[in-house]
Amino acid sequence: DAKTTQPTSMDCAEGRAANLPCNHSTISGNEYVYWYRQIHSQGPQYIIHGLKNNETNEMASLIITEDRKSSTLILPHATLRDTAVYYCIVRATTSGTYKYIFGTGTRLKVLA
């Protein structure tokens, strides 16, 4: 299973773009990159996912490098409510089944 590496913590000024990096150098060709966030002690919330093309939705943008060894989640205008732990996950598949393995994530703090 491809593993991911993320910085432990980051700060971002309110209203600025938050760029959260993730390394997944052992990713396989058919594995997707998923991003989740967890606000305080709530259940994680799905943000976005992609295979190789850049993706955008109402919450964020996902930029995946051409070699797919790394990706960046972009929150274009961070607010205080975006303070959370952000998890980058690579979908693992085994014999047609699949499971998510969460890493330790990046603790993003948005500063007023």
Add this chain to the structure above:
Amino acid sequence: NAGVTQTPKFQVLKTGQSMTLQCAQDMNHEYMSWYRQDPGMGLRLIHYSVGAGITDQGEVPNGYNVSRSTTEDFPLRLLSAAPSQTSVYFCASSYSDRGLNYGYTFGSGTRLTVV
């Protein structure tokens, strides 16, 4: 409201007791999983299921049993509670469509303390 429902929200057990954490989803999702999250840590996968009647082990399955008799329900059973199982437990569900796996929807968690 559609989503993943976990019960109970809070539970205190004595060492050696057994109990079942309930998880139900009404979205007809085929995939369901159980995670535990210890204080200040990330989520660790306990067990998961890809459909009714099919379950498999995750990273930390010891001390837990699961079953999936229906699409909607995925209960997690603690066989003999130990203080090391004090944690927050999250249940999640997801689905796939034409080969694309969609994101997981998580429940609000069960906070378990074993004394």
